[in-house]
Amino acid sequence: MVVAHVEQSTSAPKNRRGMSKKKARTAGTTPSQQVNGDEEMASEVIPPSNSNHTAEDDDLMIDANPTSALEESSVPSFQALPASAARSTLKSETRRIAIPPHRMTPIKKDWINIFSPLTEILGLQVRMNVQRRCVEIRTSKATKEIGALQKGADFVKAYALGFDDAIALLRMDDLYLDSFEIKDVKTLHGDHLSRAIGRIAGQEGKTKFTIENASRTRIVLADTKIHIMGSFQNIKIARDAIVSLILGSPPGKVYAGLRTVSSRMKQRAL
Template sequence: MPAPTALLRRPGELAAEETIPVPGQVDEELLLDGGAGVAEPANIGTGLPAQNQSEDTEMHIDEEGRPQFAPAKNTDGPFRAETRKVPIPPHRMSPLKSCWTKVYPPLVEHLKLQVRMNMKNKAVELRSSKHTDDPGALQKGADFIKAFSLGFDVDDAIALLRLDDLYIETFEIKDVKTLNGEHLSRAIGRIAGKDGKTKFAIENASRTRVVLADQKIHILGGFKNIHIAREAIVSLILGSPPGKVYGNLRTVASRMKERF
């Protein structure tokens, strides 16, 4: 009696009905039935649920064919304190000590910075804290202290903290014209005027603040206002009579009033 065919196959051969199971392969019947008992390979290693991933990666297109993406989510990173040191000239240390009660409140209360006056190094140190909201607070505070160190009044320097379009421009008389000796002294006298009247007239007409520090001139104000004040000061340095400069300032001041 011949033996059954299943018994006559050679070692290593498989019957037509038998298959070799492959690791990771899922039976089609299980997939059709819902895959009960089979682990879902989705989202392995991402740590995010499938719904959030579909929302992040799904792209929508508007009527004009442009892609629309979901807005980025704000994540609070680790806090990192930043410091800034503003050196103070020796001749401005005494005014800083006398006005310190007016200098630090705007920095602490308005900008939420940590401030201290270092007497040994003759500098004002600023540091941001976790309560600081404005990312540019440290730079504003440094500009405020720098303006005070250049010779501006505290009330004028505080404007740098409240307004964003204020700048400080510094130049020397020698940048305009090379003057020495008495000629340099007369140029400084023409800019200041008798009892400072010429300087006050330039400030009021151009809506700026001017500081005369020997040969250096510092101007605080807006971009266009600084240009007006600088042109008047340059004219005085070059030798224009103050009466002519006053006339030009009146014209400029009337034009500025018409703009407003």
């Protein structure tokens, strides 16, 4: 006599419809078909570890030569746009440079020397507005460089400040203008201010010329305002020397410092 132990599951089936459909399918099949079906399900659920299908997939996923895909794809190559195309999209810009009243007469006398480099070298359009006491410049189709307008403005401003060799701003790229007043360094009044200006200029301009030659800059001393034209490092050297003179350092001490700086500049140039 065989006794079958039946274990009752405490949890109810989650999907009764799926189980009923499965029973209906298995009811109409023979035992041999049911066994074959179970084997197919087992083979689908648990694939063999050393199957050829996974090896082929790995071969497809990992390419031994990754550059082959790039070589096969045809990438279009375009030529660089000319400078004229970039200029055509930009609008004309205008700059207005104010001229001090005491510099209007010298600019009128040397007007030919001012507008000729601006039009020939930079390709700008220039005109003088006498009523407003300013010089107006703007770009045109003949303008070649993007920074031509800024160069032209610096040139006119330098000429208005009193630099006779301001044409160097158009021919060299690393020249700048720097301006400051004596009161920015130290507040002086009366005779103290006059003595500070005298120390900067020197006897017959000797001190100013020495600073210019040692630092390779150009200096314009206009009352209490000081304007320097040169490269960034040279402007710093000249400004430090002038600040020392304003604070009361004797010219001999400033000369000694300039000699040291000039010798270092010569060594760097070599």
